[in-house]
Amino acid sequence: MTNHLYMRFIRLPILARILMIAAVMIFLFGSLIHYIEPKSFPTIFDGVWWAIITASTVGYGDFYPVSVAGRVTGMILLLVGTGFLSSYFIHLSAATVNKQNAYSEGRVGFKGNGHIIIIGWNERSRTILRSLIKTESLILVDDTLGSNPIKDDNVHFIRGRANKDETLLNAGISTAKKVIITSDQNLDELQADMNTILTLLAIKGLNPDIRCIAEIQTSEQINNARRAGADELIPTNALTSAVLLNSISSPEVVSPLLDLLGELNGKHLSYIEAEASLINKDFPEASSFLQRERKIILIGIKRGDNVIVSPLNNIKIKYDDQLLAISND
CATH class of the missing domain: 3.30.70.1450 (Regulator of K+ conductance, C-terminal domain)
Structure with a gap:
């Protein structure tokens, strides 16, 4: 039984273990000083209060030992108890910093729901994030970034490859309402489209009902992307070519088109x-x-x-x- 309790104690997080040891020590010293000097410490609570104030080196002076035994007890408390309390606060500070770093570096999973997942970091995803940041909860998934490029509470960063189940689960794929897949500009067109299709298969395998909007570069892969589960496809190169061709025949077409797209916002x-x-x-x-x-x-x-x-x-x-x-x- 004792060994079982010890093993359970060992498995606790180090912060919990240090806090438990410090709390037991404070209670023991508070009880001990009450029995050594009942006049100076009328109740166990007064003793515990003194032990906390002494171990934390605050020292209000409202309770203090006057006998040799009481002072020796206080000295032992300062030597032993202060170390445990200091260790607790040091580990607490370190854990807070580590948690913040993990969050910034994309190592903390998202626990919410009804969010939009945006895959890939580029100028298009930056624009999407900036446009939706005030109204939506957004998850950015990318494996090239070292930390979250947008410091906003509405943008949660997950670092990893979007075609891996672990990454998608950390991004909350099962509770998301929409996924936007941007094409990887670091790959050639065919490889980028194949990566998009593989990502679509992984997403639909985990959540068949989620709406997926995917950017595709080659017309040959449009049907494959639809078979993989894309609900809507954005043929980037086809759109760009259409604008360029129209700009040749109608020199003033680009500005009106951009103005129209701007007015469509909202x-x-x-x-x-x-x-x-x-x-x-x-x-x-x-x-x-x-x-x-x-x-x-x-x-x-x-x-x-x-x-x-x-x-x-x-x-x-x-x-x-x-x-x-x-x-x-």
Whole structure:
């Protein structure tokens, strides 16, 4: 039985062990001084109070021993008890510093829920973090950073490879609401896409229901990324090429496009279903109705695989159409 208790004591954290030894020692010396000098220390509580004040070297002077035996007890307490209390506070300070360092270096797992996981550190992820930092709880996952690059309580850093289960579990993948995977710019395009696909497989294996938005660079890997579980893909190179081509034919296209993207901050550009009240209405009429009733700006119509932006007046909205619109919802 004694050996069992000893083994349980040994397994306790060192802070807990030092605190327990110090507390027992304070109580013993407080009780001892009460029995040695009952007049100077009327109760055990008075003795314990004196032992704490003496061991901590504060020394209020409200209680003090007057006999030789009492003073010898106080000397032993100072020699032994002070060491344990000092060790406790030293270890407590060291543990606090180590915990803070571990948190900054990405070695502490996240325990919350409803957060957004952003994988990869680059200019795109920096912009995303800066945009969402006020409204969302964010987890940054990266294996190249030595510490958290953004010092904010809403950004928790996890260091590690995002295609490893341990890293994803530390990032709280099971309780997250969304994952954004940015392409690794340190790899060539094919390797970066393969790394993205491997990360998608790892994420969906741990949480099949989580929404994944992934950046992809090569068009050849788009289908593989969808098979791996991407809910939405951002073809970076295709978007860049489209902007460059349009800038050649329309020299002023870049600034308006950037202005439009800036205005979309906080709004939603998405496809909405054509409700019954819009069926058989022409585009301008439907646009006026949505703007007046629901504060939605109608841009175009998706009919099958074709997207028609600002269609002609003679095109009427059909039941299976999807409407490309900007809304505040």
